[in-house]
Amino acid sequence: xxxxxxxxxxxxxxxxxxxxxxxxxxxxxxxxxxxxxxxxxxxxxxxxxxxxxxxxxxxxxxxxxxxxxxxxxxxxxxxxxxxxxxxxxxxxxxxxxxxxxxxxxxxxxxxxxxxxxxxxxxxxxxxxxxxxxxxxxxxxxxxxxxxxxxxxxxxxxxxxxxxxxxxxxxxxxxxxxxxxxxxxxxxxxxxxxxxxxxxxxxxxxxxxxxxxxxxxxxxxxxxxxxxxxxxxxxxxxxxxxxxxxxxxxxxxxxxxxxxxxxxxxxxxxxx
Amino acid sequence: xxxxxxxxxxxxxxxxxxxxxxxxxxxxxxxxxxxxxxxxxxxxxxxxxxxxxxxxxxxxxxxxxxxxxxxxxxxxxxxxxxxxxxxxxxxxxxxxxxxxxxxxxxxxxxxxxxxxxxxxxxxxxxxxxxxxxxxxxxxxxxxxxxxxxxxxxxxxxxxxxxxxxxxxxxxxxxxxxxxxxxxxxxxxxxxxxxxxxxxxxxxxxxxxxxxxxxxxxxxxxxxxxxxxxxxxxxxxxxxxxxxxxxxxxxxxxxxxxxxxxxxxxxxxxxxxxxxxxx
Numbered sequence: 001x002x003x004x005x006x007x008x009x010x011x012x013x014x015x016x017x018x019x020x021x022x023x024x025x026x027x028x029x030x031x032x033x034x035x036x037x038x039x040x041x042x043x044x045x046x047x048x049x050x051x052x053x054x055x056x057x058x059x060x061x062x063x064x065x066x067x068x069x070x071x072x073x074x075x076x077x078x079x080x081x082x083x084x085x086x087x088x089x090x091x092x093x094x095x096x097x098x099x100x101x102x103x104x105x106x107x108x109x110x111x112x113x114x115x116x117x118x119x120x121x122x123x124x125x126x127x128x129x130x131x132x133x134x135x136x137x138x139x140x141x142x143x144x145x146x147x148x149x150x151x152x153x154x155x156x157x158x159x160x161x162x163x164x165x166x167x168x169x170x171x172x173x174x175x176x177x178x179x180x181x182x183x184x185x186x187x188x189x190x191x192x193x194x195x196x197x198x199x200x201x202x203x204x205x206x207x208x209x210x211x212x213x214x215x216x217x218x219x220x221x222x223x224x225x226x227x228x229x230x231x232x233x234x235x236x237x238x239x240x241x242x243x244x245x246x247x248x249x250x251x252x253x254x255x256x257x258x259x260x261x262x263x264x265x266x267x268x269x270x271x
Numbered sequence: 272x273x274x275x276x277x278x279x280x281x282x283x284x285x286x287x288x289x290x291x292x293x294x295x296x297x298x299x300x301x302x303x304x305x306x307x308x309x310x311x312x313x314x315x316x317x318x319x320x321x322x323x324x325x326x327x328x329x330x331x332x333x334x335x336x337x338x339x340x341x342x343x344x345x346x347x348x349x350x351x352x353x354x355x356x357x358x359x360x361x362x363x364x365x366x367x368x369x370x371x372x373x374x375x376x377x378x379x380x381x382x383x384x385x386x387x388x389x390x391x392x393x394x395x396x397x398x399x400x401x402x403x404x405x406x407x408x409x410x411x412x413x414x415x416x417x418x419x420x421x422x423x424x425x426x427x428x429x430x431x432x433x434x435x436x437x438x439x440x441x442x443x444x445x446x447x448x449x450x451x452x453x454x455x456x457x458x459x460x461x462x463x464x465x466x467x468x469x470x471x472x473x474x475x476x477x478x479x480x481x482x483x484x485x486x487x488x489x490x491x492x493x494x495x496x497x498x499x500x501x502x503x504x505x506x507x508x509x510x511x512x513x514x515x516x517x518x519x520x521x522x523x524x525x526x527x528x529x530x531x532x533x534x535x536x537x538x539x540x541x542x543x544x545x546x547x548x549x
Contacts, residue, residue: 067442085483086487
């Protein structure tokens with residue numbers, strides 16, 4: 001995956017500009033930044049859903065295209081309708097043939113793939129329960145199975161840990177990180193909190209206000225780099241193996257309940 | 272009573288009614304699964320009511336009311352599709368289009384003085400008045416709906432259950448929404464023939480809503496939905512033949528009883544659904 005001076009804009013609003021980075025196959029890339037900084041747009045660009053304003057982007061050896069079967073996608077946990085007649089295994093099966101036109105049954109081989117994908121995420125015990133009644137963590141496991149059942153080479157995850165509790169956050173991250181390690185798959189992991197992925201991320205890219213910085217966690221998450229990105233004094237602290245970003249830009253200091261959140265930029269102009 | 276029924280089954284109008292009922296039940300049972308899952312009750316209502324305006328307009332210029340109904344309903348689908356597909360704006364757009372459509376309907380009724388009985392038929396259904404010509408049109412509409420649903424079954428399911436991932440996997444979610452609206456308009460025009468404009472929800476919502484209460488298996492839910500639609504429609508027609516009460520009353524009552532039974536009569540299934548194995 002290779003971004004070369006890539007700029008994404010919606011109308012006049014530049015989301016990020018002149019982004020250049022190369023992510024080799026098998027790497028785990030964490031995409032960081034405050035809400036609304038264009039993290040999800042980065043995934044949409046990779047999925048071929050948001051065309052670049054300028055520059056180029058190469059995904060798995062070609063330009064981004066819609067419905068690339070080599071790309072798996074795990075969204076933010078949003079919950080399903082409680083009554084929808086749909087089971088875990090049906091959700092996973094969509095990962096094989098949900099995009100195809102027509103009406104069809106899965107072949108025996110495909111049904112076996114669904115079973116093994118369910119096993120890989122240990123979702124067997126609740127594979128036949130209605131998805132709307134499962135917990136957030138269980139639903140996210142099923143979504144990972146759905147994304148991986150097609151044997152992708154690249155897995156895009158958009159805030160897959162949001163609204164999950166700590167235990168589930170660790171389990172889900174380990175499932176994704178473990179897949180990357182074992183299968184040599186590339187992961188692009190969008191998250192507003194770097195801490196759950198600290199042990200997995202080979203590289204991070206931090207996006208804010210159209211600006212960006214990329215490198216290893218230690219290179220990017222420094223007071224100096226972050227202050228430059230925010231164009232305001234920001235301090236990066238390492239406390240008991242966790243990273244805490246504190247900035248004046250967040251207004252009243254930082255939120256005590258969520259000290260790991262990146263400060264929201266205020267009073268900083270878009271590039 | 273049974274003898275009466277057997278005697279009546281020999282009449283062509285009865286056979287036409289039963290055949291029409293069968294087609295309507297098949298279409299309604301299949302479509303209502305998606306209507307319920309996509310929260311489209313209000314859209315169904317609008318498609319039917321503006322369909323009423325369409326048939327009033329066609330009667331005014333001397334054309335087939337069934338064709339008028341289909342035209343009104345399809346035109347409404349096009350407007351809703353063009354003006355608002357996002358959930359947030361859809362309700363408002365449906366309301367706006369429906370209000371204007373019904374306004375036109377008032378004009379058409381006023382312009383056509385002998386309209387009263389035909390209006391009653393369209394509003395409350397008149398399955399036993401289905402002519403041979405109407406039946407041919409109904410077969411065509413049923414074929415279009417069923418084949419259309421068959422073609423888009425998997426991407427429609429994906430886009431309905433999990434729209435964000437469906438889009439990421441390349442499903443043309445917007446196109447699917449528009450195509451489904453057009454199919455829904457056709458299904459509405461079909462189902463209005465049995466229960467009428469005002470009672471349309473009984474065939475396009477109740478079967479799907481009942482099925483959801485019975486099983487979590489999507490295939491079985493579709494079978495259950497078609498089953499409820501068949502029992503309500505054919506049962507309603509047969510009961511209406513041997514009594515003096517209109518078809519619509521029986522259809523709505525049977526469908527409602529099915530829903531209540533599924534909702535409250537199956538505690539065992541409900542309990543097993545709560546078990547998630549975690």
